[in-house]
Amino acid sequence: MTHVPHDAPGLHARHQAVLPSWLALYYDRPLEITHGEGRHVWDAEGNRYLDFFGGILTTMTAHALPEVTKAVAEQAGRILHTSTLYLSRPMVELAERIATLSGIPDARVFFTTSGTEATDTALLLATCYRRSNQILAMRNSYHGRSFSAVGVTGNHSWSPTSLSPLQTLYVHGGIRTRGPYAHLNDRDYITACVADLEDVLDQTAGGVAALIAEPVQGVGGFTAPPDGLYAAFREVLARHGILWISDEVQTGWGRTGDHFWGWQAHADNGPPDLLTFAKGIGNGMSLGGVVARAEVMNSLPANSISTFGGSPITMAAGLANLTYLLEHDLQGNARRVGGLLIERLRGVAAGLDVVREVRGRGLMIGVELVRPGTGDRSPEAASLVLEAARERGLLVGKGGQGGATLRIAPPMTLTVAEAEEGAELLAQALEEAQGRLVGS
Ligand code: PMP
Numbered sequence: 001m002t003h004v005p006h007d008a009p010g011l012h013a014r015h016q017a018v019l020p021s022w023l024a025l026y027y028d029r030p031l032e033i034t035h036g037e038g039r040h041v042w043d044a045e046g047n048r049y050l051d052f053f054g055g056i057l058t059t060m061t062a063h064a065l066p067e068v069t070k071a072v073a074e075q076a077g078r079i080l081h082t083s084t085l086y087l088s089r090p091m092v093e094l095a096e097r098i099a100t101l102s103g104i105p106d107a108r109v110f111f112t113t114s115g116t117e118a119t120d121t122a123l124l125l126a127t128c129y130r131r132s133n134q135i136l137a138m139r140n141s142y143h144g145r146s147f148s149a150v151g152v153t154g155n156h157s158w159s160p161t162s163l164s165p166l167q168t169l170y171v172h173g174g175i176r177t178r179g180p181y182a183h184l185n186d187r188d189y190i191t192a193c194v195a196d197l198e199d200v201l202d203q204t205a206g207g208v209a210a211l212i213a214e215p216v217q218g219v220g221g222f223t224a225p226p227d228g229l230y231a232a233f234r235e236v237l238a239r240h241g242i243l244w245i246s247d248e249v250q251t252g253w254g255r256t257g258d259h260f261w262g263w264q265a266h267a268d269n270g271p272p273d274l275l276t277f278a279k280g281i282g283n284g285m286s287l288g289g290v291v292a293r294a295e296v297m298n299s300l301p302a303n304s305i306s307t308f309g310g311s312p313i314t315m316a317a318g319l320a321n322l323t324y325l326l327e328h329d330l331q332g333n334a335r336r337v338g339g340l341l342i343e344r345l346r347g348v349a350a351g352l353d354v355v356r357e358v359r360g361r362g363l364m365i366g367v368e369l370v371r372p373g374t375g376d377r378s379p380e381a382a383s384l385v386l387e388a389a390r391e392r393g394l395l396v397g398k399g400g401q402g403g404a405t406l407r408i409a410p411p412m413t414l415t416v417a418e419a420e421e422g423a424e425l426l427a428q429a430l431e432e433a434q435g436r437l438v439g440s
Helices: 008-018 066-078 089-102 115-130 186-202 229-240 262-269 312-327 330-350 379-391 416-439
Strands: 033-037 040-043 048-051 107-112 134-138 167-171 210-213 243-247 274-277 288-293 355-361 364-369 397-399 405-408
Touching: 048 416, 066 312, 089 107, 089 288, 089 312, 107 115, 115 134, 115 210, 115 243, 115 274, 115 288, 167 186, 186 229, 210 229, 229 243, 229 262, 312 330, 330 355, 330 364, 330 416, 364 379, 364 416, 379 397, 379 405, 379 416
Parallel strands: 134 167, 134 210, 210 243, 243 274
Antiparallel strands: 033 040, 040 048, 107 288, 274 288, 355 364, 364 405, 397 405
């Protein structure tokens, strides 16, 4: 292991001097992570952490998974790049596997280098296919930070930055616990959201291109509508010829345990027309993509290339990672270990006023925090818990409305012992944060 000298404060100052002010950093003393193994990472001071955020779900299987490292090293030793102008065996093989797994009939796959580029491409395809720049998106959504992706992002920290040429219409349904329908039971909630969608469509002159939606909102705080909402939406969309884009950047590859893709919780009316993926599939390599019905994918009136999309090195990583995921049934592991973790955390939450709700599925778990006494959503509590967990050797994420939800999404090889250890550390951190808030 290479020794990395500890200079985190100096590095922080240099970071601030040269990187954008809007590039967020976690922690009062930002963390410099130098290496990882399995479900653990180490910082430059040599501290070890149980990683419950996996670099925002980018570490799908495990840190430094030997199978992926070997595949990447072998590929790097042969050739790093040729571009899409030449045939590439790993690209065809990975595309074949993803096309089959996607559930989309007659699927075509286009590889990108990020989730943002996947969103951008999906919007490009949908707008070209439908010859319309009108897009439906969900309130509180996040789809990336390119010009078009920000234009369909309903999350408050990003949406004001957009001067997008897309005409975006936001609809209800993304966050079950907020908005005018929050008090309704699941069935009535879906009915109300469908009526809202129909109302929004009535107010357009027609020709909306697509609806883009995350089955479980990620940045939005790991919050999901009741199962079946998008199936009900689908019926309306189909009547108008509107495409459904399912953003599976966070929910794909079995992370939610019950399903391989998030859209499958809404499967009654079939798969989406387009699906986007990124983050975990490369296990840290910048790999994303779009799957679409051939008719939609091939509608692009272009004769194009992608310089880095589908590069042999990311394809090698994706193939090795996906093979490991399927051979070790990590979806099943996410369901079992994630279920246990949710149960443990609900037990912890029952004794604490600072927790409003533990929600989620598989290894995509949100813990929404409030100020004890007032019950107001508390980003301050989330920051306190993040710091207190870090001090105890546990990394978690945060997000959601005002940043008041802890986000838990460990690598999908998480063991029962690690889940129990993490739940215990988080319980201590929550207690400490509650004590501070009550005392303040
Ligand atoms: N879609 C979703 C649902 C995401 O969570 C993200 C990233 N947080 C993106 C798109 C954008 O991906 P990237 O950061 O790789 O550009």
